[in-house]
Amino acid sequence: MSDTLKYEEKKLKIVGTRPLRPDGVDKVTGRARYGADYNLAGQLIGKVLRSPYAHARIKAIDVSAALALPGVKAVVTRDDFPEMPNEYASAGELTVNYRAVTRNMMAREKVLYDGHPVAALAAVSESVARAALALIKVDYEVLPHVIDVVEAMRPDAPLLHEDQYTEGVKPKPARPSNIAKRLEYGHGDLAAGFAKADVIIEREFNTKPVHQGYIEPQACLASYSADGQAELWTCTQGHFVFRAQCAKVLQMDVSKIRVTPTEIGGGFGGKNNVYNEPLAIALSRKSNRPVKMVMTREEVFRATGPTPGANVKVKIGCTLDGRITAAQAEVNFQAGAFPGSPVNQASMCAFTRYDIANVRVVGHDVTVNRPKVAAYRAPGAPIVVFGVESVIDELSKKLGIDPIEFRLKNAAKEGTQTYYGPKLGPIGYVQTLEAARAHPHYSAPLGPNQGRGVATGFWFNIGNETTCSLNLQPDGTLTLNLGTIDVAGGSRASLSMMVAEELGIELERVRPIIGDTSTLGFNFVTAGSRSTFASGMAGVIASRDMIEKLRARVAKIREVPLAAVAWKNGRAEPADARVVKFEPMSLAEIAAMAGRTGGPIAGHAEINAQGAGPGFGAHIVDVEVDRQTGAVKILRYTVVQDVGKAIHPAYVEGQMQGGAAQGIGWALNEEYVYGADGVLQNPGFLDYRVPVASDLPMIDTVIVEVPNPNHPYGVRGCGEVPIISPMAAIANAIDNAVGVRLYQQPFSPPRVLEALSGPAKR
Amino acid sequence: MARIALSSSLAPYADGVRELELEVANVRQLFEVLGERYPGLQAQLEGEVAVAIDNEIYQDALLQPIRSDSEVVLISKIAGG
Numbered sequence: 001m002s003d004t005l006k007y008e009e010k011k012l013k014i015v016g017t018r019p020l021r022p023d024g025v026d027k028v029t030g031r032a033r034y035g036a037d038y039n040l041a042g043q044l045i046g047k048v049l050r051s052p053y054a055h056a057r058i059k060a061i062d063v064s065a066a067l068a069l070p071g072v073k074a075v076v077t078r079d080d081f082p083e084m085p086n087e088y089a090s091a092g093e094l095t096v097n098y099r100a101v102t103r104n105m106m107a108r109e110k111v112l113y114d115g116h117p118v119a120a121l122a123a124v125s126e127s128v129a130r131a132a133l134a135l136i137k138v139d140y141e142v143l144p145h146v147i148d149v150v151e152a153m154r155p156d157a158p159l160l161h162e163d164q165y166t167e168g169v170k171p172k173p174a175r176p177s178n179i180a181k182r183l184e185y186g187h188g189d190l191a192a193g194f195a196k197a198d199v200i201i202e203r204e205f206n207t208k209p210v211h212q213g214y215i216e217p218q219a220c221l222a223s224y225s226a227d228g229q230a231e232l233w234t235c236t237q238g239h240f241v242f243r244a245q246c247a248k249v250l251q252m253d254v255s256k257i258r259v260t261p262t263e264i265g266g267g268f269g270g271k272n273n274v275y276n277e278p279l280a281i282a283l284s285r286k287s288n289r290p291v292k293m294v295m296t297r298e299e300v301f302r303a304t305g306p307t308p309g310a311n312v313k314v315k316i317g318c319t320l321d322g323r324i325t326a327a328q329a330e331v332n333f334q335a336g337a338f339p340g341s342p343v344n345q346a347s348m349c350a351f352t353r354y355d356i357a358n359v360r361v362v363g364h365d366v367t368v369n370r371p372k373v374a375a376y377r378a379p380g381a382p383i384v385v386f387g388v389e390s391v392i393d394e395l396s397k398k399l400g401i402d403p404i405e406f407r408l409k410n411a412a413k414e415g416t417q418t419y420y421g422p423k424l425g426p427i428g429y430v431q432t433l434e435a436a437r438a439h440p441h442y443s444a445p446l447g448p449n450q451g452r453g454v455a456t457g458f459w460f461n462i463g464n465e466t467t468c469s470l471n472l473q474p475d476g477t478l479t480l481n482l483g484t485i486d487v488a489g490g491s492r493a494s495l496s497m498m499v500a501e502e503l504g505i506e507l508e509r510v511r512p513i514i515g516d517t518s519t520l521g522f523n524f525v526t527a528g529s530r531s532t533f534a535s536g537m538a539g540v541i542a543s544r545d546m547i548e549k550l551r552a553r554v555a556k557i558r559e560v561p562l563a564a565v566a567w568k569n570g571r572a573e574p575a576d577a578r579v580v581k582f583e584p585m586s587l588a589e590i591a592a593m594a595g596r597t598g599g600p601i602a603g604h605a606e607i608n609a610q611g612a613g614p615g616f617g618a619h620i621v622d623v624e625v626d627r628q629t630g631a632v633k634i635l636r637y638t639v640v641q642d643v644g645k646a647i648h649p650a651y652v653e654g655q656m657q658g659g660a661a662q663g664i665g666w667a668l669n670e671e672y673v674y675g676a677d678g679v680l681q682n683p684g685f686l687d688y689r690v691p692v693a694s695d696l697p698m699i700d701t702v703i704v705e706v707p708n709p710n711h712p713y714g715v716r717g718c719g720e721v722p723i724i725s726p727m728a729a730i731a732n733a734i735d736n737a738v739g740v741r742l743y744q745q746p747f748s749p750p751r752v753l754e755a756l757s758g759p760a761k762r
Numbered sequence: 763m764a765r766i767a768l769s770s771s772l773a774p775y776a777d778g779v780r781e782l783e784l785e786v787a788n789v790r791q792l793f794e795v796l797g798e799r800y801p802g803l804q805a806q807l808e809g810e811v812a813v814a815i816d817n818e819i820y821q822d823a824l825l826q827p828i829r830s831d832s833e834v835v836l837i838s839k840i841a842g843g
Contacts, residue, residue: 088809168774183771183838212843269843344771344838375843421769421835422814460840464821528842610820710818720842 004611005537005712014501015713018650021493022512023263023486032263035219035235036294043221044073044122046283046293047129048276049136050303051111051118054145054369054678055158058107058118058138065135066121071128074286075121075136076279078108082251089244096273100338102249104372105278111140112160112337113369114679115302120276122283122291145369145678149334150311152178152368160337160367178367180339185347186360187419193326193358197317201394204313205387207727207745208671209306209334212376213662213690216265217300222280223290228252230281232259237267237485238525243517245274246281257281260516267487268662269375272525275304301683305374306672308333308341312387314350322401322409326358327351331384333365336372341365345460346380348420349724350388352458353429353616354410359419369678375527377659378459378720382666382727386745389455389728394741403454403732404437404618412458428642428706429456429616435702436618436640450624450635451737457617457724461717462528463609466535467521470499470542470603472550474595476588478503480512480542483523484535489719490651491531495539497647498713502543504570505587521606529717532647533708534609540712546603550590557590557597558582611710615717617641619660619725623733630753632668632734636697642704644716649703652718657699659722665691667727671746764832766792772811772836776800789813790824792834812839 026032063075084102102108107116119136123129144158151157157178166173168182194200220234230252236242239259247254264271276293283291295304313330329350333341347363396406411433416424436442436454446452469481480499486492492512500507524530551565554572558565564580565572573584594601622636639656646652669689673681682688707714727745735741740755763783773780777800786792792813797804812821814835820826821839828834 088805168771170774170778184774185770187770272843345840345842347771348838348840375841377843379841379843420771421767421837422817422819425817459842460819462821462840462842528840530842608822610823610826611818 004710005540007707007709007711007714012501014497014507015647016649018648019493019507021490022496023492034216034265035233035262038221038233038262039292040221040223040290043290043292044124044287045126045129046120046122046276046280046291047126047133048117048279048299049119049133051107051114051116052679053111053140053142054114055143056111056140057143058110059141060139061119062137063119065137066132069128069132069135071124072132073122073124073289074283075119076282076286077119078106080282081106081249084249096340098248100340100372101245101274104338105249105275113371115299115371116337117303120279120283122287122289146178147368147370147674147678149309149332149366149368152366153332153364160369164367179364180335180367181365183344183347183363184361185420187417188358190326190328190358190360194317196319196325198320199395199398200315200317201391202315203387203391203743204311205390205743207310207383207386209309209370209373210666210670211301211306211688212266212268212270213665214266214268214270217295217297218271218275218304219294220277220280221290221292222277222284224281224284228256230257232257232277232281233262234259234277235262235264235271237264237271237487237527238523239485239517240483240522241272241525242274242277246278249278250281258516258518261485261514264485264487268377269379269527270305272375272527273305297685298683301688302680303371305336305372307376308335308373308380308383310334310383312384314387314391316391316395318395320399322396322399322406324354324356324410327356329361329384329388331361331363333363333380334368334370334373335365336370337367338372339365339367341373342375342379346384349381349458350384352418353412353456355412355416356410361419377662377723378457381457381459381724382663385455385457385724386727386731389725390731390741393453393732393735404433407456408433424614426706426709427614427616428704431706432616432618432640432642432704435704436620439620439638439640439702441620441636441638441700446622449627449737450622451733451735452620452622453729453731453733453736454618454620455725455728455732457721459529459615459720459724461533461612461615461720462530463534463612464524464530465522465608466538467523467606468535468538468542469520470546472546472587472591472594472601474591476586476591478510480510480539481515481519482512482535483515483520484531485514485526487526489655490648491535494532494647494651495535498536499539499543502540503547504568529615529719530612533612533711533715533717536647536713536715537609537711538605538607541605541607542603545605546601549601549603553590553594553597553601554585557585557593613644613708613710613716615642615721617721617725619729621726621729621733623730623737625734625738625752627738627756630749630756632730632747632752634664634697638700638702639722640702640704641718641721642706642716643718644708644711645705645714646703647713647715652703653701655718656701656722659719660699660726661691661696663723663726664696664730667730667745667747669746669748764828764830764834767835769835769837771838772803772806775803775806785830786828788824788828789820789826792828810839811836
């Protein structure tokens, strides 16, 4: 049964204000402890030997020389981990297959990408560990590789998995393929829809993989004890999911692994899955010593999940008055070395902003010799939206219709039938577009070589499994024990604010902590813009649970009927003093007597939150293009987004600004560059350029609040949507500035120069 | 009976069937009936399917009631970054 609490409009004292975050002082003073800050006495340093080849069969591994080196305490290879069958579980981005998880953390039959782990060892120091890695002998049979998604889809492409037959195709194909899955969404009559169109535009787009670019590399510390218990400290978006994955691949009882999440220096979807964690536990088990493993930046780039590169074809038809009659897309996503790209969600996002009667989207999930992709804010959506919103822009220009007006003519509203299944509930897309059109940015003058672009995005948002506990302490303060990681977005503040609002107390009296996996029931990862929605719902339920227990306790203490006790103004008061009078009791007074009147008081919530409300955003960007160098400068940027309700507006604005900043980097500079040998050429921030503060203007934000009816405060979620639109908005702005349309990301100076001098120039 | 629809991405696993009517009380019963009728859909039902009941999306909610006049759409599970 659903635990959804419905939205209630009410006067708010704390929700909607901008207090300081409870983790802020620790972070600005350097006291906050991130993954690499944890140490244990006697710990060893773990390091990983990685494949230098994009694709090779492992004929033999000889670790004897490494083990013989003084100071080396343990080595693990494929032989130390059991074979796993195909078994699927949710892990944030999409479903993971444990057979792939165990092969990704340690190669078995073959290495499938440059950086694929082949062995790991633990030694008394990093220098000894590095020296030992050089002594491991691996006999490889190098195989042909394939990096590009379109090449990988060809029948004669080098095959990564000889047992992989395309799913979603009937009958089952006769030959194995790099296409792991074909999927199709749609409704209506596509041919009839295009026949009604006066204008049809069809374009093809290509994007490169980009990394989430979190500042903190993966880091963990594991300690395995003689009685078979393991403790793990790690920077993660979901410690419960990490525990489950470690238990599965190490064949341990879940309850015997205790995972403590550290502060996290960014994740953005990239820290939903284990990499070194099972290796650290296995090395600790083998060496009887704690083992610490910290990735280098190069390892982060070579071996952790980027977002997919892709090939996207888009065709849209519309009438002369700007009504879209049909839309079609083919979405081909690199999954990396193992199946499981976000092509499904990207396909569902492609056209959902619009009310279109005839739609067809075909997607392909394609394995290539790159690291297995991971989620990255609104996984897949920015890629497909780049293509769709570029074509929408071309259509509006061709018809002489203002681009926001064009979108309003076709905008999805409550009741719009999606092409992937349900009708949309109450949404704020139209309100978001109208707010963008009314913003002064949209009508500000532009100079030479300057242009303005608009694009819009949609994301579903999610709920999922969530628990929390709220403990009344002896002095009347409260400890809020949360199971969802605060991925630096400020959720500890937002969730405490909802609890304080419910109880009618000062925010300072609620102290939030993120509990380890032994203190709460299962919590899904912080992903999909779910934390403020789902943990907020849990916090409200726990607060109301506590209020009921407080009322019951006061009724006993004051010897009055339960119905006579109301919770008002942060204390127990007579529901109606004319009927039953008693002396009100504050939280502190109740707490002081709790031990002698029945014991401690706590509120709990254990839910699977349903009813997440979709979010929509509209971005406006002004660029200036240097015709001599091809450099694109972002002059002005405005993000408009429906978030349902901004519990802490400053942190919502931070999400909107952060998403836009990451999207700008994605658009202008970021890309994985591989050599002909399949080896990554730019595994570092010197050659993989993320935007820095001096690259960006102040990013303006406009919060639109159309409440989600399925949350007590109307929350939808806000972290995914803001990264969806920048790539398309900037492409549209460049076209508006200099009359060239870019079909390939990133829009780096060489590519812009090439476009300026090429046939696409108008 | 509840009207059940399969998204076009799931139809290939159910012999191409897109719509049917079933008398089921909740999502678990729905999955059991569909899994028996379309064995090819079983693996999807176990891990990759969400349902929209009267346009509200539910994920991992086996006990969510389905009324006899409900419209149910099976879609792919949704997550995020």
